[in-house]
Amino acid sequence: MPSEATCAEAVAERIAHPLQHWPLRSIRADEPAGVSKQALIGRFKAQLGRLGADLIEVGSVAEIPAALANYVAANVADDAAGLARIRMGSDAFLAALPWSSTSGLEIATGKAEAADVIGVSRAIAGVAETGTLVLVSGADNPVTLGYLPETHIVVLEAGAIVASYEEAMQSVLVATGGRMPRTVNLITGASRTGDIGGKIVMGAHGPRRVAVVLWAA
Amino acid sequence: MTARAQFDADIDAALADAPLQRALADVPAGFVAGRRRAREELPEFEPLRRVGRDIRDHALAHLDLYLEAFEGNATKAGSRVHWAASGDDACRIVLDICRAAGARTITKSKSMVSEEIELRERLQDAEFDVVETDLGEYLVQIRNEKPSHIIAPAIHMRAEDVANVFRRQHGHLAADRQLDTPEKMIAEARGILRDKFLAADVGITGANFLVAETGSAIIVTNEGNADLTMSLPKVHVILTSIDKVVPTFNDAWPLLRLLARSATGQAFTAYTTIVTGPRQPTDPDGPEQCHIVLLDNGRTELLASEMRSVLRCIRCGACMNHCPVYCSIGGHAYNSVYPGPIGAALSPALAGAGQAAHLAEASTFCGRCEQVCPVEIPLVSVMRQWRSLALEQPRSRRARLMLHAWARLAQHPRIYRWCAGIAARSLKWLAGSGARIRRLPFLHAWTDYRDLAAPQGGTFQQQWAQRDRKRAQRDRADVSAARARKSDSAP
Numbered sequence A: 001m002p003s004e005a006t007c008a009e010a011v012a013e014r015i016a017h018p019l020q021h022w023p024l025r026s027i028r029a030d031e032p033a034g035v036s037k038q039a040l041i042g043r044f045k046a047q048l049g050r051l052g053a054d055l056i057e058v059g060s061v062a063e064i065p066a067a068l069a070n071y072v073a074a075n076v077a078d079d080a081a082g083l084a085r086i087r088m089g090s091d092a093f094l095a096a097l098p099w100s101s102t103s104g105l106e107i108a109t110g111k112a113e114a115a116d117v118i119g120v121s122r123a124i125a126g127v128a129e130t131g132t133l134v135l136v137s138g139a140d141n142p143v144t145l146g147y148l149p150e151t152h153i154v155v156l157e158a159g160a161i162v163a164s165y166e167e168a169m170q171s172v173l174v175a176t177g178g179r180m181p182r183t184v185n186l187i188t189g190a191s192r193t194g195d196i197g198g199k200i201v202m203g204a205h206g207p208r209r210v211a212v213v214l215w216a217a
Numbered sequence B: 001m002t003a004r005a006q007f008d009a010d011i012d013a014a015l016a017d018a019p020l021q022r023a024l025a026d027v028p029a030g031f032v033a034g035r036r037r038a039r040e041e042l043p044e045f046e047p048l049r050r051v052g053r054d055i056r057d058h059a060l061a062h063l064d065l066y067l068e069a070f071e072g073n074a075t076k077a078g079s080r081v082h083w084a085a086s087g088d089d090a091c092r093i094v095l096d097i098c099r100a101a102g103a104r105t106i107t108k109s110k111s112m113v114s115e116e117i118e119l120r121e122r123l124q125d126a127e128f129d130v131v132e133t134d135l136g137e138y139l140v141q142i143r144n145e146k147p148s149h150i151i152a153p154a155i156h157m158r159a160e161d162v163a164n165v166f167r168r169q170h171g172h173l174a175a176d177r178q179l180d181t182p183e184k185m186i187a188e189a190r191g192i193l194r195d196k197f198l199a200a201d202v203g204i205t206g207a208n209f210l211v212a213e214t215g216s217a218i219i220v221t222n223e224g225n226a227d228l229t230m231s232l233p234k235v236h237v238i239l240t241s242i243d244k245v246v247p248t249f250n251d252a253w254p255l256l257r258l259l260a261r262s263a264t265g266q267a268f269t270a271y272t273t274i275v276t277g278p279r280q281p282t283d284p285d286g287p288e289q290c291h292i293v294l295l296d297n298g299r300t301e302l303l304a305s306e307m308r309s310v311l312r313c314i315r316c317g318a319c320m321n322h323c324p325v326y327c328s329i330g331g332h333a334y335n336s337v338y339p340g341p342i343g344a345a346l347s348p349a350l351a352g353a354g355q356a357a358h359l360a361e362a363s364t365f366c367g368r369c370e371q372v373c374p375v376e377i378p379l380v381s382v383m384r385q386w387r388s389l390a391l392e393q394p395r396s397r398r399a400r401l402m403l404h405a406w407a408r409l410a411q412h413p414r415i416y417r418w419c420a421g422i423a424a425r426s427l428k429w430l431a432g433s434g435a436r437i438r439r440l441p442f443l444h445a446w447t448d449y450r451d452l453a454a455p456q457g458g459t460f461q462q463q464w465a466q467r468d469r470k471r472a473q474r475d476r477a478d479v480s481a482a483r484a485r486k487s488d489s490a491p
């Protein structure tokens, strides 16, 4: 029987130095240096497709507003004035995008309101393993934007795609300077339920539709 | 009626319930197929189960220390941690929080711990407007029922049942509206529950895991209802049990990789949310208070017992989806918060052996549950232990006599052989020319629901002895053949 003091030490040690349980062989493909970024991005996109999420790929930051506006025009009904209103937080990256280069979008900022139809957020990371988006709460990307509107559009840099949740958590802590945000939201596809007759239906409570704007410089 | 007699009666009723049987025919089978696919796609699935088992065992071995670390870190993050020894205590704590918040409307996401302590009923008795927001749980609430599965509470309902209860419950909507597809019904529920989300003063969720490292809770849903429940009201209450803690995030990820694959066959649940405390100073949304209520309710005792491994459970539901008994009678017949194999293993510890030890009898001990359990709980041997404990309880004179007679018989091989021979012959006679027996005198409990295969040939022991004789003959023949060959090849 180990003594109480040794148990306490073992527990403190395990918390201070978390174990790496998971060799991720099926994703890392046994390559010593890990798989290439390109392979991770490929896997992320494939997983996203299986989840039924939409993918909008752009070749530069400057193209994001137009690509987003096109997607909205094609998929989400406009209001009477032909304007689609999107809501986003105060994220500096999103705010700096050339929104004036496109028409048809009206931009509101702040947390989501009941009447909002489209929420736009920026993800900190993408997880190749399962096509999961990793978002953190706060004024930059209010958490309600991903749950109240029927359409959630998430902007993600291809370079931020990592292999596993373990690595994504590191990305979160780098982005927040080591502080835990109120919530870290791992989003894997749109809201769904199988509770009526076992049939999977999208849009149970949260978004019916999730789209990822994937940009690479 | 005793709990045991009630169980027998409920099993009969479930087997005779044709709509229930139709509902049970598809859904568990869908989960089984989903899990098989998910497992095939992850080559490391089996080693991962052992990793999961070891993580849970380590956390349980030092549960006190991890809970202390969790409390310390959660408090630092601004959460308030409450300890509840019993279900009553937990209900009282939550009631006090709701009263202090001046709440009227309370939203709730699915939590088996809240079912365990009947929290919704307690809050309703105190005149709060409480709404379950998980769709399946909402259906169960408006039909005044209990969940019949731990991850799919309304698995016993068919689409038409849902349409009927919606027409009755949502009387303010047009009577002639169409409710002929799941999509239409889900859209209707979405509208109704959306209003509740926006009106709620307190949101109550469960937690799938607690992380000692940061004092965080991890909550998973496919609908996103837990996120709306926790992010819109002023107060968030996390109600969960003490066994859910793991040391670090690195320990949680392998368990999350196992959870969805074992439950629905998804690689990952749609929404996995890590919550650490209330709204932070610059946050525009989120609750002002975050309370974490940690329930014991018999778990400390279970931890100290030989059946500790039951506490590894991550509530995926795979054991019930793969259980031939669950798939025949559904969840309600168990009359226990946790049905199926995990219910038989856990409920007696929570409800008391007198209330629930008989659940362990509803098993064929086929062992499929332990083959699929993502944390390798030896469910069969735990059920066997509850069965032996139940034997110590008073039972009917008839049952006692039968067991004694059986024990005698089993200890006297000669008499046993003789009786088995008679039984085999009479069964053959009963079957006549057929291979199956439709009806057995005295044992109609067996033949009411299935045929008994008529014995072919002698008893097991006769066949075994025959097999031994044949083998000995063959061996002798082989030896003489070898000798013959040897003499042929001799110079």
Ligand code: SF4
Binding pocket: B262, B312, B313, B314, B315, B316, B317, B318, B319, B320, B342, B369, B372, B373, B374, B375, B376, B377
């Ligand atoms: S006992 Fe195992 S299979 Fe059953 S619900 Fe718990 S973790 Fe899942």
